[in-house]
Amino acid sequence: MTKNNGNGNAINSSRTPAVAHDCSCESNPLVPTLCEIIGITEETGDVKTFRLRGTDGQKPFSPMPGQLAMISLPRTGEAMFSITSQGEDWIESSIKRVGELTEDLHDLEVGDILGVRGPYGNHFPVEELKGKNLLFVGGGIGLAPIRSLILYVLDHREDYLRLDVLYGSRSFQDLVFKADLFENWPGLCGTHITVDAEESCWDGHVGFVPNYLEEKAFSPDNCVAVICGPPIMIKFCLDKLAAMGFSKENIITTLEMRMKCGIGKCGRCNIGSKYVCLDGPVFTLAELDELPDEK
């Protein structure tokens, strides 16, 4: 199958290159390895999840939950995405259509080839979270980075106590990972789903995430909240969590900054003296408070 990658040039994806790297470039951390798309899930109108396997049949790398991958198309360029899930020989990333590269990525089909490098950044503190109740709060595509942690925790269920996922989006159609939300997770953890406004196809909770969070009044006892979503949602949720008694050390979030190198060199993603690509993207609220307000 030959597929146009959206920029006028064909990537011949039926032909798996014998060698992805015909040179010494493993030593250069900026060089991507080639991956094949082995599955695409349409999450919403503008979010697709891509399942990627190395063209050599191997898993490109084994990330920790919360880590990032630089995904590239030869003719368009590269950008950083969170890795939402992983399996035996694949990793998965959920990508929202927001710009040129993501447009082109959305045009790809199963069998197409793209470049991947990583994994980058720190990760959710899975060790420190052991023996805790966990509250996951997500909005929109913000569930993507959290999902890697939820899946990890479900895989190591006995290490963690009560689990709750509170998630919302603009509409039912805009909820990502519906299979997880409505089929896979309900038996395994508390799922509390909300959409912003009434609609005929939805008989669940209606209202904004921060309000729903307040309504649910989760106990802060031995509990860590992991939150990710649009900045405005995070801002209001942080107020609610503070009112509920969560300390800044027990609130974890992930940051987004523009990135170029992913390896703490190009200077692009700095907030104060921290590089989000290296020292982040995962920070506790206490750590964020130490950084200049330029997020």
Added chain:
Amino acid sequence: MDNKTITITKDDLATAIRALLPAYNVYAPAGEGERLAFAALDESRLGAINLTGSPVIPPKELLFPRSESLYTLDPETGAATVPEIAESTLIFGVRPCDLRGIENLDAAFLEKGYVDSNYAKRRENTTIIALACVTSPYETCFCESMGGDPLAAKGADVLLTETKAGDAFTAAFQTPKGLQVKLLWDSLAMDCGSAPAMTEGSKPAMTEGSKPAMTGQHNTLRVTKPDDLPQRLMAAFDDPHWAVLSEACLGCGTCSYVCPTCYCFDIDRESGAKEITEYRCWDCCMFSDYSRMAGGHNPRPTKKERLRNRYLHKLAYFDERYGMTLCVGCGRCIAKCPASLDITEVIEWGGGAL
């Protein structure tokens, strides 16, 4: 003086550099006035060497080029090829402040997790011959205020210092790479007629006139930089004065391009029919789209935030991360900013803040 020092007369400088050409790609300041730049030397250009000033574009460009290919991609298969970086390079005439700038780049590119492979290879393959500043090349030089010593360059492989009489340089060989240079010059002294000029430092040729000129005319620009400048500036993070400081800035990027310590880069690709080139090039945090994200959000939306980030990176953030100031006081940005912004004003103001 010890046998790690020799004296080279100015008349014999070309001979000394010629002796290096077979072993290295040699770069030295060449040209006049505004066109003074680190240039690749060959036999025909030896006469153009000009050690009287300091090029506006610092020698960092030889370790971290303005633009360089990271790898090329085969558009058909997507397979990557990385260019070879293997040549032996020698940079002649690096000023002490610029050497400290290179030490800043070493920290940024070689420390904290990843190693930047292109930089690492170039650095490894490069020998540096520094030139002490017996006089400050720019009126705006303020290296002494930033902890620099215009007459020393500890990290350089060789340090040249003009003698008091002004007709020769003493060369101090400070590293194994420097001793390689000495070998080439020693053999020159044996092989050709210039032997008398290439005097071993320990020999009696060391007259009063060939002693290094230790009392040069140094920085006229001075600034008070307290040790706790980073803390003081951070305490002034929300000060409205940042807006005043940034008012005249045009966002042109000149300050970064001429700075020996600025290392931020952009990565982009050029798409040809047969080959796609992923390259990186110097970037500047004063550009309006520097941190703008794909969705449009920009954490540093106006020049106030951008200028504050630039100066704090130089004077506070880098110190916090790597334990050194990211400004060596070379004075170029002050001399070249079309809007007359002056980092020493920020240092003075910050020093008084808290």
